[in-house]
Amino acid sequence: MLSPCLPQLRLLSCSIILILLFQAGDTKRDLKSACSTCQQITENFNKGYDRTAKQNFGGGNTAWEERKLSKYETSEIRLMEILEDLCDSSSFECNRMVEEHEEQFETWWFKKKTKHPDLHKWFCIDTIKVCCPKGTFGPDCNACIGGSERPCHGNGVCDGDGTRGGNGKCSCDHAYKGEFCLDCIDGYFNEVRNDTFSLCTECDTSCKTCTGATNQDCDECKEGWEEDDQEACVDVNECAKEPSPCKEDQYCLNAEGSYSCNGCDEACTGCTGGGPDECQACAEGYQDVEGTCTDIDECSQSDPACVKENQECVNSKGSFICICSSGYEEKDGECVQQSDEKEESEASETTPGPHREL
Incomplete structure (x- = not known):
């Protein structure tokens, strides 16, 4: 007899697997993020180093201060001034990394800087190991597909390039495809191709696929094009077809x-x-x-367009309209003379009132 709790165990097992998968995905993202943070920190350090190059202790007697306190150029005070400006106050990851590794910055500043002038390499790659050299990826800094000198054979981006994360797979540039980014997508052909180099060039506009640059090199014509007697792809004149497509x-x-x-x-x-x-x-x-x-112009024809009494014709594009003449109004489809009261009202609206001098 099966245990009644078996379905619950299966559900728990599936949940654990999903959590582990999500954690693995987060770890990959964190590894890339950590390298990006470290890269930004070292870039800001170099900017701070340049910014403080001509500064001093800020006192009145610089010569005495340097004699008693050592040179500002290599001092701990200068290091602290640079470290204070490495991160924005809102950047938790940056501030945490600087705080955790402040001793490493001091070690490099006082003991390693002369022998290892490249802070990014010494700190991010060799010491805290969150980054890799360009062209490599992952925990062991393995070479990207195509080699570390030309990742993805120069035709794409290696996932995790320069970080301890990623899987090293290539995201190919436009026109390229395949695991090694050496093949061409539809609409392009290999102008040059060997085991380590590929140059994809665009086909003629008439080709869907091709082996060369002209319309006679098409393997397949694009929609709207067809092969002629010379096996070249030529434009289809849809407007010449019967019936018209419009x-x-x-x-x-x-x-x-x-x-x-x-x-x-x-x-x-x-x-x-x-x-x-x-x-x-x-x-x-x-x-x-x-x-x-x-x-x-129907209104200028010999036969009148408006035949009712007291009507006037007004021409318009492709047509005309009939309106009642001045002093007449339409009533029951006929133009009849306006009443005296209406005429007086309209006249008073247009007649100016008496003018008085002030």
């Missing part, structure tokens, strides 16, 4: 590997291009005048 009130404009649909001019019913001179037929309210669809 709507009736649009015209097709071809482009390399593609096309676009654009609206016809309002004067057109169907068109072959933009503008009123590219119409297949003129829209209602327009007429063809020497090959261009032009607005018809």
Whole structure:
């Protein structure tokens, strides 16, 4: 008989595994972060060293002070002034690292600086061991893929490069792929390639994949391109196809590997291009005048456009409107004379009042 607590044990076991996995991921991040912090500390130390190069003890008698207190250049006071400015007050990790290793800074300052002038190498790499030399990674500072001189064969970034973290795998630059960053992505080809060096060059714009730089070197054409009789990839003119890929009130404009649909001019019913001179037929309210669809002025025609009494015609693009003449108003679809009261009211609004001298 199975123990009733077995499922709980399985659940506990899975939880422990997940915690360990998360901790392992955090450890890798912490290792990279520790190196970054140490790098920043040593950079700030060098800036502080330069900043204090021409300073002294600050007293009135510098010669006496240096005779009694030793030279400011190599003094503990100068070291403390530099250490005070290594970290922002809000940077916990930086301040913790400086506090933990203050003795190492003193050792380097008084005993190692002459023989080991590179503080980053002595402190971060060799002493507290949070960083690695460039081109190496991990706890043992192993060489990145491709070698420490040219990580990822110069075509990518090594994970953990220069830190005690990471896995050494390559993140390839654009155009490159593969474990060693020696292969080319689609759209690029190896112009030069051997076991340690690769140069990927972009294919012709018509190629999806290729072996050379021209449109005759395509292995496969991109969408919107097709092989011609010479096995070269050439542009497909989608606008020449029947039926047109565009709507009736649009015209097709071809482009390399593609096309676009654009609206016809309002004067057109169907068109072959933009503008009123590219119409297949003129829209209602327009007429063809020497090959261009032009607005018809209905108001100037021999037959009146507005036939009701006391109406006036106002032309507009492709159309016209009928309005009542001055002094008339529309009522029940007819233009009737305005009432005397309304006329007097409108007149008073436009007539200036009496002018009085002050």
